[in-house]
Every structure is written in C-alpha cells, then in structure tokens.
Amino acid sequence: MKMMELLLELTVMPLLAFTVGLFMVLMMRKIAAKIQRRVGPPLLQPLYDIVKLYAKETQSSHGLLHDIGIVMAVGGYIAAETMLPVPGMNGIADKAGMLTLAYVTMIPSLGLALGVGQCANPNGSIGIARALTAMLAYDVPFVVIIFGASWLYGSNNLVEVIAAQQAGGIASWGVTQMPLLAIAGLFTLYAMLGKQPFEIYVAPAEIATGPMVEMGGKHLGGLFVMQCFQLFTASAIYVSLFLGGGENWLFFIAKLFAVVAIPMSMAFVFPRYRTEDVLAVVWRWPMLLGLIGVWLVMR
Amino acid sequence: MSTLQSIPVVAPPAEEPSGGGNLLANVFDELLAFCRSRSLFMLHYCTGCGAIELPPAMTSRFDMERLGIQPMVTPRQADILLVTGYVSTKTLKRIILTYEQMNSPKYVIGICSCTVNGGMYWQSYATAKKLSDYMPVDMYIAGCMPRPEAVISGLRELMENIRAGRSDNWRDYYQRYDHYLGNQQRLFGEHWQTPTDVIGEARHYGQFGPETLGEHTALLERHQTPLLPFEMRLGLGDVSKGGKS
Numbered sequence A: 001m002k003m004m005e006l007l008l009e010l011t012v013m014p015l016l017a018f019t020v021g022l023f024m025v026l027m028m029r030k031i032a033a034k035i036q037r038r039v040g041p042p043l044l045q046p047l048y049d050i051v052k053l054y055a056k057e058t059q060s061s062h063g064l065l066h067d068i069g070i071v072m073a074v075g076g077y078i079a080a081e082t083m084l085p086v087p088g089m090n091g092i093a094d095k096a097g098m099l100t101l102a103y104v105t106m107i108p109s110l111g112l113a114l115g116v117g118q119c120a121n122p123n124g125s126i127g128i129a130r131a132l133t134a135m136l137a138y139d140v141p142f143v144v145i146i147f148g149a150s151w152l153y154g155s156n157n158l159v160e161v162i163a164a165q166q167a168g169g170i171a172s173w174g175v176t177q178m179p180l181l182a183i184a185g186l187f188t189l190y191a192m193l194g195k196q197p198f199e200i201y202v203a204p205a206e207i208a209t210g211p212m213v214e215m216g217g218k219h220l221g222g223l224f225v226m227q228c229f230q231l232f233t234a235s236a237i238y239v240s241l242f243l244g245g246g247e248n249w250l251f252f253i254a255k256l257f258a259v260v261a262i263p264m265s266m267a268f269v270f271p272r273y274r275t276e277d278v279l280a281v282v283w284r285w286p287m288l289l290g291l292i293g294v295w296l297v298m299r
Numbered sequence B: 001m002s003t004l005q006s007i008p009v010v011a012p013p014a015e016e017p018s019g020g021g022n023l024l025a026n027v028f029d030e031l032l033a034f035c036r037s038r039s040l041f042m043l044h045y046c047t048g049c050g051a052i053e054l055p056p057a058m059t060s061r062f063d064m065e066r067l068g069i070q071p072m073v074t075p076r077q078a079d080i081l082l083v084t085g086y087v088s089t090k091t092l093k094r095i096i097l098t099y100e101q102m103n104s105p106k107y108v109i110g111i112c113s114c115t116v117n118g119g120m121y122w123q124s125y126a127t128a129k130k131l132s133d134y135m136p137v138d139m140y141i142a143g144c145m146p147r148p149e150a151v152i153s154g155l156r157e158l159m160e161n162i163r164a165g166r167s168d169n170w171r172d173y174y175q176r177y178d179h180y181l182g183n184q185q186r187l188f189g190e191h192w193q194t195p196t197d198v199i200g201e202a203r204h205y206g207q208f209g210p211e212t213l214g215e216h217t218a219l220l221e222r223h224q225t226p227l228l229p230f231e232m233r234l235g236l237g238d239v240s241k242g243g244k245s
C-alpha cells in the first residue's frame, strides 16, 4: 500500500508541476505582452506550441546523443520534481536533501551540453558554453543560500524546513528570519531563470537561441516542456526555503506565481549582459548579501 | 489575395479528410491540426522591401502573438517561411537551403508582388520571377507592399487552411521533387545540389510520389558530390602572403 502511494505520488508530482509550469509560461508571455502594450497569447498557447512541436512529421535528429540529451534535460527536472514537497505530497523529498536537489537541477544543463555538442553547430556550442558559465555563476550563491537555510532550521531536509516554517507562522518564515538571504535568493532565482538581463545563452539576435539552434520538432518540444519544469522548480525551491512552503494548494500556487512574477516583470525592460558581466554581477551582489546573511544566521 | 485565380497555385487543395461516419475517428488528427493552426513559428527571410511591414505586424499595433504566431530564429524551429520581397538568384539558393532544413509540416508564404510574378523586377536578369516554381508556396499575399492588415488576414487564412487540412503543400515538394529540382537547375546550372537528401527523406517518411524521380534527379545523381565533414587542419598556413593555405 505504501509502495503504491509512493508510486502514485512520483507520477502525479511531475504532472502537476508541468501543468503549473504551463501557466507560468503563459504568465511570462502575458507580462511581456502587457509591458509592450500588446494583447498577448491566448490561454492555452503554451500547450498548443508543445502539441504542435510533438506533432511534426519529419524530425531532424543529429544522432543518439542529441536525443539522449533532451531526455536528460527533461528527466533531470522530472527527478527534481519528485524531491520537491508540494501540499499533501512529499514524494521522496524526505530521503533527498537539498544538496541532492541542487545536484539534480544541474543535470538538465549537462544533458543539453551533450545533445548540443552533437549538433555541431557553432552557435549551439557558444550557447552551451555560456549556459554552463551561467550555471557556475548562480550555483555558487545558491549553495551559500542553501547552507544558510539549513543552518537556521538545523536540517538539510526540505520537508523539515517547511514543517519548521509552518509551525511558527509568518514569523518563522525564511523571509522574516533571514531577509538578506531571501533577497540574495530572489536574485539567484532571477539568474537561474535566464531571462534578460541574464539571457546570455539564448540571445536570439546574437547566437540564434544558442543551445536551441538545431532543435526542431520533438527536440524543441522537449525543451519547451523543460522550460515549464524549470519555472516550477526554481520557484518551488524559493517558496519552500523562504515562504513557508505550501499550507494548501491555493496559497502554494499564489506564492509560486508571485515569486515568478517578480523577475518577469523586471526582465522585459532590460537588454542583455555580457557573459563576464553576469559572472561579475552574480558573484558580487547575491554572494555578498548571501555571505552577510549566513554570518547573521550563524552569529 | 487567395481569391485571385490568376495567381499560380501549385497543388490543388487536398480532399477534406473524411470521418467515415465515425465522429471520433478524426478527433486526434483534428486536435493536431487545430494545434498546428494555432501555433505558428515563423522564420522571416527578409529579402526585400516588404519586410518593413512585418515589425508593425508583430509588435504592439497589430500583435501577431494573440493569434499564436511568433518569430523564431532558425529554420529548424520554424513552421512558416516568410519570403518578403523580390528574390534574387543568389538569395533563392539560400531560401531553398533554408526551406529544406525545416521540419514538416512547413508552410511558405510569399509576401509582396515580387514573389508572385516578379513585380517591378520583371525585367531584371537577376531575380527569380515566380517563387512557386522553386518550392511549393502555400499562400501569396500580393501588394507592393501589403499592409500589416493584409499580412495578418493572409496568415489567418493560412490558419484556416491548416485547420481544415488544406495546406499540405510540403508533401508536394517530396512528391514532385523532379519538377522543382528541374526549375532550380534551370536557374543555377546542372551542378546545383543541396546538403539535404530530399529523395532519401521522401523515401524515409513515405512521401514518395511518381514524380519524385525523373530526368532532373538523374542529372543530380550524376553530378552529386558526397557531403564530407570539413577537414580538420591545424595551423593557418602562410597567412603573411595573404594567399590561401
């Protein structure tokens, strides 16, 4: 019985994450449209795009690694979803610590690097080199933040961190207990989502969408699915660490969307950084705030 | 636009898919056709002046995204190839390379009179006159240049055709490859070849037609040089003399 329940959770959690992610993509495009005074896409547009891409009749695969890369990119996030507690379901979150989660969220970038390598397109290689640089940039402050949160709540386990926050109400939420780390976390989340000005590896006008340059049909569809998961994962980690997780689905979803909306409403008014500037900015400000925050927490 | 009968139309409209009496038989296909029509990624190959009408069609004023149409940057990702203006012989080669790299179902839209019949470049020795001689065109939007309203209404008509299953011209390129290749060879010479193996693709995806092979593909096979990976070479050769290595 226990086993069946777990299996059910492992199936349902990624599906829910994907559904929420679809609407996050929609919200992102709507925000962009509103900022540019446009109407924006209809409600189910992200779904139409994905179905359309999977319904392509000819495919342009560049070989086995190209296909496996996409599977790794989506699979890495599916694995991550099972370690992120959502209201009512914990999946395998209490067996996997936050560091495991941080590792698992790196798999998609590595998978993409594999796949794009086989496309042998110079734009793709530049893009993936930049994507890995960006990952290096935001993962260092991310680990600092995880360290601070685990120190404060005395646990490396997301389930316990969320339980500790929910027990004490808003006063014990991460955002009130460690405001500096929360700000650093929002900054890191922004860099993680890879929107302007951190959009160095997509850069459509410069390197023709970088890693996505040779992706069409099912491959691009896989990346669109991955984007839904990425938005959900990044915001769910933030909500679990700083906003007390989800008491119920209503609050949980409201928090998730609020967290994504903040960087998105800033993103579309910015141009793009250069690669070295991303490193400089992310290693300077969130790092500084994060380290001070950790010092305050440990004092 | 499409109501003008004089415009060269390549393929006769395909038959309406028949449900065979069973209402649910085509549900899946219709769902796919609907999603295809509501999500069009376009690659705009801005060859001529007509391209200037696209930015207003895409941005705040006319906002194509509300119809699910958005620009993409590489042929692999795109569904629509927009050719916006006169097509010179040299450009046409690139357009064909681009077209062959796209994943089917793919659609070609010729914007501007110049793609329909040469327009005001009719007498030029350097422009290709009818785009539909060289690749199947799904929709022509005539005008010199067509306003964004015309572009959008043309795109809406294409969406309607896709949803009804009438825009299957990409199959025509496979099924009558000999015809298109012949026209290409007439313009570019008999040594013309593209990196895409269209005949192989037609075979693989079951799109082989009676006119896929013919005298022109035989000519292609005679002149075809196999595609080889670039030779890896270290060193730049003698750069100081400015000659090739």
Ligand code: SF4
Pocket (backbone or CB within 6 Å): B048, B049, B050, B084, B085, B086, B111, B112, B113, B114, B115, B119, B120, B143, B144, B145
């Ligand atoms: S039809 Fe007119 S506007 Fe369009 S490319 Fe030709 S000359 Fe330019």
